[in-house]
Amino acid sequence: MATGVSGSEAVRVKPQEKFNFFQDERVRSVFFQILTVAIVGWLAWFLASNTAQNLDKRGLSFGFEFLDLVAPFDPDFKLISFTAGVDTYWRIFIIGILNTLYISFLAIIGMSFLGFSLGIMRLSNNWLISKVALAYVEIARNVPLLIQIIFWYSVIYAVLPRLKQSLDLSFGAELAFLNIRGLYVPWPVLGDLLWMTFLALAIAAIATYLFRRWVQKRQDLTGKSFPLLLPSAAILIIFPGLVFLLTGSPLSWDIPELKGFNFVGGASLPRAFIALLIALIFYHSAYLAEAVRAGILSVNKGQGEAAMAIGLRPNKVFSLVTIPQAMPAIVPPMISLWMNVVKNSSLATAIGYADLVAVYMQTSLNTAGHAIEIVGMTMGFYMITSLTISGLLNIYNKRVQLVER
Amino acid sequence: MSNSKTQQDQNTPDKLSSAISSEIMIELGTVNKWYGAFHVLKDINLVVHKGERIVVCGPSGSGKSTLIRCINHLEEHQEGSIVVDGITLDKNLKNLDHIRTEVGMVFQSFNLFPHLTILENLTLGPIWVRKMPKAEANANAMKYLERVKIPDQADKFPGQLSGGQQQRVAIARSLCMNPKIMLFDEPTSALDPEMIKEVLDVMVELADTGMTMIVVTHEMGFAKTIADRVIFMDQGDIVEENEPNEFFGNPQHERTQLFLSQIL
Numbered sequence: 001m002a003t004g005v006s007g008s009e010a011v012r013v014k015p016q017e018k019f020n021f022f023q024d025e026r027v028r029s030v031f032f033q034i035l036t037v038a039i040v041g042w043l044a045w046f047l048a049s050n051t052a053q054n055l056d057k058r059g060l061s062f063g064f065e066f067l068d069l070v071a072p073f074d075p076d077f078k079l080i081s082f083t084a085g086v087d088t089y090w091r092i093f094i095i096g097i098l099n100t101l102y103i104s105f106l107a108i109i110g111m112s113f114l115g116f117s118l119g120i121m122r123l124s125n126n127w128l129i130s131k132v133a134l135a136y137v138e139i140a141r142n143v144p145l146l147i148q149i150i151f152w153y154s155v156i157y158a159v160l161p162r163l164k165q166s167l168d169l170s171f172g173a174e175l176a177f178l179n180i181r182g183l184y185v186p187w188p189v190l191g192d193l194l195w196m197t198f199l200a201l202a203i204a205a206i207a208t209y210l211f212r213r214w215v216q217k218r219q220d221l222t223g224k225s226f227p228l229l230l231p232s233a234a235i236l237i238i239f240p241g242l243v244f245l246l247t248g249s250p251l252s253w254d255i256p257e258l259k260g261f262n263f264v265g266g267a268s269l270p271r272a273f274i275a276l277l278i279a280l281i282f283y284h285s286a287y288l289a290e291a292v293r294a295g296i297l298s299v300n301k302g303q304g305e306a307a308m309a310i311g312l313r314p315n316k317v318f319s320l321v322t323i324p325q326a327m328p329a330i331v332p333p334m335i336s337l338w339m340n341v342v343k344n345s346s347l348a349t350a351i352g353y354a355d356l357v358a359v360y361m362q363t364s365l366n367t368a369g370h371a372i373e374i375v376g377m378t379m380g381f382y383m384i385t386s387l388t389i390s391g392l393l394n395i396y397n398k399r400v401q402l403v404e405r
Numbered sequence: 406m407s408n409s410k411t412q413q414d415q416n417t418p419d420k421l422s423s424a425i426s427s428e429i430m431i432e433l434g435t436v437n438k439w440y441g442a443f444h445v446l447k448d449i450n451l452v453v454h455k456g457e458r459i460v461v462c463g464p465s466g467s468g469k470s471t472l473i474r475c476i477n478h479l480e481e482h483q484e485g486s487i488v489v490d491g492i493t494l495d496k497n498l499k500n501l502d503h504i505r506t507e508v509g510m511v512f513q514s515f516n517l518f519p520h521l522t523i524l525e526n527l528t529l530g531p532i533w534v535r536k537m538p539k540a541e542a543n544a545n546a547m548k549y550l551e552r553v554k555i556p557d558q559a560d561k562f563p564g565q566l567s568g569g570q571q572q573r574v575a576i577a578r579s580l581c582m583n584p585k586i587m588l589f590d591e592p593t594s595a596l597d598p599e600m601i602k603e604v605l606d607v608m609v610e611l612a613d614t615g616m617t618m619i620v621v622t623h624e625m626g627f628a629k630t631i632a633d634r635v636i637f638m639d640q641g642d643i644v645e646e647n648e649p650n651e652f653f654g655n656p657q658h659e660r661t662q663l664f665l666s667q668i669l
């Protein structure tokens with residue numbers, strides 16, 4: 001092909017491009033970019049100036065000074081202390097964020113475990129198990145989440161006893177109670193020397209880690225495996241337990257007690273919290289189950305056969321060959337489901353759990369005004385949380401790419 | 406096919422000598438298998454002695470894969486008996502475990518574990534099934550990688566290897582378990598012609614060590630070189646069974662003649 005280039009071919013020149021200003025691709029692209037920026041800029045300016053004008057007309061102001069004002073109400077569920085009549089809207093904001101993160105965190109853990117179990121159950125050879133899992137998934141996915149939340153809220157109300165007949169979960173020891181208002185459990189009161197027990201626990205954890213490494217090394221060297229679970233548990237329990245007893249058991253319990261119209265002392269989880277937690281787990285685990293099932297099915301059938309052909313037992317085939325290959329397909333949808341859990345927890349407001357939306361974007365907004373600031377801050381929180389979680393996903397994707405090649 | 410025939414002529418001209426012992430390695434007694442209503446294996450009787458090399462051929466869908474997959478219980482048979490190395494294949498899981506460790510299998514599509522390095526592919530079985538120390542498993546794996554002539558690929562992932570290299574790794578992976586029997590299901594039919602020879606060479610060397618082998622293949626040159634017996638299957642039956650020269654030179658059944666005329 002390269003041989004025998006004739007003279008005339010060798011001197012061929014690039015044809016002169018005809019430059020037409022209005023038809024040129026580059027000119028057009030720059031033009032449209034400028035136009036877009038101009039329109040967006042004008043819209044932003046229009047909204048901002050109009051808002052400012054209107055706020056002015058109504059004698060309102062824009063600003064975040066209200067955050068320092070004392071909030072005239074007391075959120076009914078909080079992880080940090082709140083003194084009515086002293087603490088500010090800023091503290092309400094923090095309480096709301098913590099409440100949202102708290103329930104989201106528990107729901108994420110719950111739905112991850114349940115979702116994996118259900119996904120595996122769906123693939124079971126046992127007819128009953130797989131059909132039960134299928135029914136669960138279909139029900140949980142086909143009923144709107146809001147309705148599920150209200151359903152669980154009502155179920156708890158219908159099933160649980162009233163205050164005076166509270167269910168004693170400690171079998172007569174009067175330590176933990178369940179009734180239509182929620183769950184009441186003892187809460188630890190930390191003593192002075194308790195840090196020594198924590199130190200002991202940390203040391204035991206490190207010892208367990210070293211022990212496990214030693215077992216792994218031994219298996220590498222001799223092929224013999226060594227029981228892991230019992231010795232690990234012994235180290236983790238016995239050593240800190242001894243330290244705890246020797247330092248005079250520096251821990252007491254605040255036990256809930258029925259006084260008048262409610263339980264006081266201990267810790268409590270209100271009915272709304274329990275209902276929301278169950279609903280979030282129930283709903284999202286069904287979607288995760290489908291992702292897990294699809295991920296496992298996406299692994300080539302020949303992989304399992306090859307693993308069985310070298311003599312691996314089914315459980316080892318699953319954990320050493322199938323699951324590692326399914327994970328890259330499972331993790332991305334799982335992480336975006338975690339994101340959904342955080343966002344959907346805002347439906348708490350329907351049953352009155354004091355999440356960020358209920359306690360800040362509704363109650364605070366009603367008493368303090370400043371809708372734009374409050375809604376903006378709330379949106380900002382959800383955006384930052386979601387972006388953080390999707391950051392996790394990016395890190396995971398990068399790592400998977402590195403490992404595969 | 407003609408391609409490999411010339412290769413065979415150039416590279417492995419001599420018929421391998423074989424050392425068949427009287428010891429029986431595999432015995433199938435009137436095995437029947439159905440997929441639903443479809444009768445895949447019909448009264449299959451087959452005895453394979455220690456050190457014997459069997460080539461199975463036949464048209465697509467005749468049940469060749471099903472037959473050898475029944476031997477290590479990747480498929481379940483419904484009637485008849487399968488005895489491998491003196492152990493009957495039944496509902497007893499211990500027997501199944503034992504048979505799986507004694508029988509190696511190589512697949513048409515290699516089926517290497519893509520998330521593990523070549524070395525890890527080879528040591529997975531020895532470490533988890535044979536409970537071999539890691540260092541020993543690694544050394545053992547390297548020995549077999551050398552035997553299939555790719556020790557330098559040990560730390561790569563399967564996706565980085567050519568088809569021929571992958572299939573040689575798959576053979577080495579089976580050999581690492583030190584099996585008494587090797588099953589091959591069309592090991593070269595997913596390969597480009599220039600890679601077929603490198604895999605067949607490895608298999609010929611393996612046959613030379615006295616390994617008991619059942620090979621499903623249409624590589625007739627290879628069959629002539631290593632086979633003690635060629636089995637022709639059609640529609641779930643063993644139609645004809647003979648030593649290779651007779652089988653290729655003087656096929657008895659019409660269906661065998663038709664099949665041979667199509668592939669040669």
Ligand SMILES: Nc1ncnc2c1ncn2[C@@H]1O[C@H](COP(=O)(O)OP(=O)(O)OP(=O)(O)O)[C@@H](O)[C@H]1O
Pocket residue numbers: 440443445463464465466467468469470471472
């Ligand atoms: N899991 C299955 N379910 C139903 N039918 C099957 C299944 N596996 C195989 N078959 C059928 O059983 C018959 C035998 O299949 P088998 O794979 O053993 O054939 P083969 O001789 O290996 O063919 P090939 O040369 O194409 O590999 C085919 O008709 C096939 O369609």
Ligand SMILES: [Mg+2]
Pocket residue numbers: 469470471590591
């Ligand atoms: Mg086949």
